Amino acid sequence: MTDEPTEPVLLTADDDGVRTLTLNRPFRKNAINAELWAALADALTDAGKDPDIRALVVTGAGGAFCSGADVAAGGIASGPAHPLRGMRKLTDVAQLLHELPIPSIAKVDGVAVGAGWNLALGCDFVVATPQARFSQIFARRGLSLDLGGSWLLPKLVGLQQAKRLVLLADMIGAEEARDLNLVTWVVAAEEIDSFVADLGKRLAAGPPVALAQSKALLNEGANSTMREALANEARAQVINFATEDAPEAAAAFAEKRDARFTGTWAVQGRPAR
Known part of the structure; x- marks a missing residue:
């Protein structure tokens, strides 16, 4: 060899x-x-x-x-x-x-x-x-x-x-x-x-925080009950609401343009750590 x-x-x-x-x-x-x-x-x-x-x-x-x-x-x-x-x-x-x-x-x-x-x-x-x-x-x-x-x-x-x-x-x-x-x-x-x-x-180009959570939810969903999956989805959605991506998607839709997703933390007064 x-x-x-x-x-x-x-x-x-x-x-x-x-x-x-x-x-x-x-x-x-x-x-x-x-x-x-x-x-x-x-x-x-x-x-x-x-x-x-x-x-x-x-x-x-x-x-x-x-x-x-x-x-x-x-x-x-x-x-x-x-x-x-x-x-x-x-x-x-x-x-x-x-x-x-x-x-x-x-x-x-x-x-x-x-x-x-x-x-x-x-x-x-x-x-x-x-x-x-x-x-x-x-x-x-x-x-x-x-x-x-x-x-x-x-x-x-x-x-x-x-x-x-x-x-x-x-x-x-x-x-x-x-x-x-x-x-x-x-x-x-x-x-x-x-x-x-x-x-x-x-x-x-997708929303990084949302995609990461969706991927985890799908991976875990096969081993979860419906109740557990719904609770996990609710927690993930609240995290999405705390980024700039959801309002950016709404603005892009209204302005008929592609959204620019960053995953940036949007909650004021509590900087991300």
């Missing part, structure tokens, strides 16, 4: 409020090693805290999204540490992505398998090319699923289809994944960059 290239394992680029994270190990189809797990955790933490970042895109370099954890490098069980410590690197990434307060988009070309597919499913939207291929490949590697797959899949496709995907570990195409609600859009390879760029700009 040749030595690995010395380029960063994760590339970061910002464009008008949209941050793109590119998994950059194309010689391994962007399989995630320990260094890349750590870089992803740091990058997701930074994106969630940066007030100038309003949307996130996750993609892969070299014509692949992600071939999962890098088992050839020993995976999470390499080294003298207990494997549970390695697993925490995965769970940290899954939790950070799920709780990210900004909308997220997975841009998928080529393979997205194992933890790589669940990384994509952890995003709010999945945009794939017709050439994209997906597999919950864990069973072929003698493993059970991880990176949130056991939570995400039944909610997205139902229990029986989740079991079919996981226990048989079949490879499926982009069209079937879309039919199963595992891909949001299938877009031609030559158009996917502009499609995702436009989608990211639309999300970045």
Whole structure:
């Protein structure tokens, strides 16, 4: 095996409020090693805290999204540490992505398998090319699923289809994944960059506080009672009333222009901390 290239394992680029994270190990189809797990955790933490970042895109370099954890490098069980410590690197990434307060988009070309597919499913939207291929490949590697797959899949496709995907570990195409609600859009390879760029700009132009709360409400709603969901919605709406975005939306409607959302705190006499 040749030595690995010395380029960063994760590339970061910002464009008008949209941050793109590119998994950059194309010689391994962007399989995630320990260094890349750590870089992803740091990058997701930074994106969630940066007030100038309003949307996130996750993609892969070299014509692949992600071939999962890098088992050839020993995976999470390499080294003298207990494997549970390695697993925490995965769970940290899954939790950070799920709780990210900004909308997220997975841009998928080529393979997205194992933890790589669940990384994509952890995003709010999945945009794939017709050439994209997906597999919950864990069973072929003698493993059970991880990176949130056991939570995400039944909610997205139902229990029986989740079991079919996981226990048989079949490879499926982009069209079937879309039919199963595992891909949001299938877009031609030559158009996917502009499609995702436009989608990211639309999300970045939205009201950041309201979008963050709506995302959290939807994520939590599947596990809430109706009473709990209504109470959570009421609390979230009161927070929206305390920003300048709701009156800005009303003014923009009256003036027949696009709203300019900032998420700025609007309650007088009590500055935000």
